[in-house]
Amino acid sequence: MKSYHPFLRFLFSCCLFLCCGRAGAQYENVWALGYKAGIDFNSGVPVAIETALNSNQPVNYHLSEGSASVCDANGALLFYTDGSYLWDRNHNFMPNGQWLAPVPFGWPPTGINFSTTNTDNQNSVIVPMPGDPDKYYVFSKTRFAWPYYSRQLYYSVVDMTLNGGLGDVVPNQKSIFLDSALMGGMIAIPGNDCNVWLVTRKQDYYNRVDSFFQAFEITAAGVNHNAVMSTVPNNFTTGDQSYLWSRMVVSPDRKKIADTRSTNNNSAIITGDMGLYDFDPATGLLSNEALLSWYSPLPYAGAAQILGICFSPDNSKLYMSGQAFYNGAYQFHAGIYQFDLSSGIPATIMGSMTYITAIYNYDFKMGPDNKVYYNCSNHFVNGVEIVDIGRIEQPNLGGMACNPQANIVSLLPGTLANRFSNNVVHALQDTLIKKYDTALCDKNTGAGWQITAPSGTHYAWDDGSTGNTRNIQQPGIYWVRFRDACLIRVDTYNVVLPDLSFTLGPDSIICNSTQPVLLQPRITADSYRWQDGSTGATFKAGTDGLYWLQLRKSGCVASDTIQLSFRDLRQNLGRDTMICREAGDGYLLQTQHTGLASLLWNTGATTAAVKIADPGTYWVQVSDPPCIASDTIHIDINWCDCRLMMPTAFSPNQDGLNDYFLPVPQNNECRNLVRYTFSIYNRWGQMVYQGHNGDAGWNGSYKGQAADVGTYSYYLSYRTSASQPAKTEKGDVTLIR
Helix, strand or coil: CEEECCCEEEEEEEEEEEECCCCCHHHHCEEEECECEEEECCCCCCEEEECCCCCCCCHHHCCCCCCEEEECCCCCEEEEECCCEEEECCCCEEEEEECCCCCCCCCCCCCCCCCCCCCCCCCEEEEECCCCCCEEEEEEECCCECCCCEEEEEEEEEECCCHHHCCEECCCCCCEEEEEEEEEEEEEEECCCCCEEEEEEECCCCCCCEEEEEEEEEECCEECCCCEEEEEECCCCCCCEEEEEEEEEECCCCCEEEEEEEEEECCCEEEEEEEEEEEECCCCEEEEEEEEEEECCCCCCEEEEEEEEEECCCCCEEEEEEEEEECCEEEEEEEEEEEECCCCCHHHHHHCCEEEECCCCCCEEECCCCCEEEEEEEEEECCEEEEEEEEECCCCCCHHHHCEEEEEEECCCCCECCCCCECCCCCCCEEEEEEEEEEECCCCCCCCEEEECCCCEEEEECCCCCCCEEEECCCEEEEEEEEECCEEEEEEEEEECCCCCCCCCCCEEEECCCCCEEECCCCCCCEEEECCCCCCCCEEECCCEEEEEEEEECCEEEEEEEEEEEECCCCCCCCCEEEEHHHCCCEEEECCCCCCCEEEECCCCCCCEEEECCCEEEEEEEEECCEEEEEEEEEEEECCCCCEECCCEECCCCCCCCCCECCEECCHHHHHCCEEEEEEECCCCCEEEEEECCCCCECCEECCEECCCEEEEEEEEEECCCCCCCEEEEEEEEECC
């Protein structure tokens, strides 16, 4: 009897964690920026496209400086925003996606449908919701509100399963107030624990002694409104429009934050400074401010602005774009500068500042290709303004080796931009790669088998199916990609069909053998276990009983049983033999009769023993189906001792027949006859003859005369060997004439 044990067995797994260093590069393959502008990187090169961004704004208010856009894992556009409005991938308004940030005091100007956020730097950030790949947080920061140029921060939740898969803002999760009195910069940074930090800077307009960075933690549980506070010295120039322009950027390794401020000192002199901070992605805290002043006021009336900054992919360089204002025109020191951060010493970093190239209207953004893009110039074609985008080809290299190239791509006519879209970051998603050796332990009955993936969401199998199970019809290699909270799982199944076809044989009766039966499955397995607990690949069975084997192979279990019965009916009648006739009692043939076996002799007897009186060949057959056995013996019956025959009559008439009376040897045993003597007596007791070996015998005469016809007695004595005692015989003999 055979059995198989269930279904799919996962035998061995190996796993590998891959940590995504730069979260979500493919999620920013399409940029929406400025006024109806966009850049698509999905072809491998940047291609200018047209979007609907700010298409609802009057042309003189079109310069959105803080847009954000997000794509799916394959780089397909999902939606974009200017902080006030949301557009879907078809460039239409989301139904509930307008006025994400309430109107601040004094805005919009009367009669103008003006965005509440669009002229402020870094006014919108998109953060995919940790643990739910269908939902996104959209953070909207209002432009500065009078009188202190502070900003208010709100957030909304977009669910991409709404509006037929085009996405919409979740009802009752729109324009949720988070904070106020903020400066211009706002960035999102992946944390270390499936979280994201939204970093802003708090403005203390009245007491400009200290300045606060705030980090709002975003987890699968939501947005924590209690921010982590980092107090740093306020070493920057202040004024009634302090931090009027500011921008923050984080290094790819998440260890450094650069923060720029371009301020208006009593509406007269604009100064530009830059701070460099250590950032701890585990706690959200900033520390160790290093002030990098790009431009100090000159003796003449002038000012400096820093608006664009970007780290190199390897974290070793910091790029800054700035311009100096002189005599009412931006005409002095405008350009891109590079700082070498490798020393970590502020003075050395300042001393490494290298002029790279001149630009006008400036911003930076690292592309999916790990190259740094910047808007380098504007030109006019037939009266239409065209924005050109440049690129730093080798941003990790120092000085001019970084290779800035102007005019890599031009935005489409009718579209404008002077800022790039804000970065989109995911909670750091470790990729767990697991490999399973998976055994199919059941036979395919036509329905195939089913592989079940671990618990998670957003399954994508190699065949395109999207459930947590995959039906298969044959062994092979199959894989599934899915999400498990912040973990991206890629599980590969090496599905094998182990050979479990084995049998110990049919239940059997073993006939006429004393040798044990060797039980063996005849397949190689990982382990064996017999009914007695032994673990060898074979077993010797020598007694009646039920035997079973359970074997394991590739995680599957199979077993078989066999019933054995041993019947030994073999017979031994003995060797062919000769018996002595003189014994007189015959010869007894005996079987080894057992159990219910039946017997048959060739004599017709059915008893366990028979007595043989005659010479011949004898056999017996013993049967207990299916077993049968027989044996044969040949019996000879002979005289075993020397036998001398004495005739009963003789006729001494000289006719040549029976003329003498003497002993006649009857068998070969008489060849060793040593001596015999016989005497003959008449009826009166007189000895009429005495003879010995070699004599001719009695010729029927007595004292020279013919003896009378009649009966005479004889007495015979003989030895068959010298060591044997003498034997005697006596009898009568008739003399006939």
